[in-house]
Amino acid sequence: EDQVTQSPEALRLQEGESSSLNCSYTVSGLRGLFWYRQDPGKGPEFLFTLYSAGEEKEKERLKATLTKKESFLHITAPKPEDSATYLCAVPTRAGGSYIPTFGRGTSLIVHP
């Protein structure tokens, strides 16, 4: 069965303290991996799509990387405004289509 697992469930950082979030997946024939950011009371906001092992994408203080079994979201010198829940998702077979299956997310809090 396809599965997406994120770790840690929660992460507290001091401002400027870099760290990484992990998303491991068990799907056959990866068709992309998505990262989203979700603020409290809002819908998820799309960040990145990664398609192949070795691929990297960056946006401000965030860098996403992909291997054959997992993806990392690296946060460099985070600021309090980076506090949010970060979700990853992979397209999994649903009927005749591929629809994103989401992990449970990592709740990140960055203290000033």
Next chain:
Amino acid sequence: NAGVTQTPKFQVLKTGQSMTLQCAQDMNHEYMSWYRQDPGMGLRLIHYSVGAGITDQGEVPNGYNVSRSTTEDFPLRLLSAAPSQTSVYFCASSSRGLGYTFGSGTRLTVV
């Protein structure tokens, strides 16, 4: 502003009542999906559609119906509300199944 619009934002229902959650997108996306989000459970797929007239069930479809008569709209119907359906519901749309755009959600409480 282009995007996914969900209404209402908040709703309280009594057990057994029915209602429709509305979702509309103006990006001409083929794919649309409904998810529910519960504490500790993440986003779970209820129903999805890959085009007008085409719908299918996701992971947790029981108690919900959908239809897709136009590209723009994808309403979710609760047939007979139950307390277990208390959740936050998100509608999302995508072009060709790539990065999805989400609405702001409907927070539903069933008492």
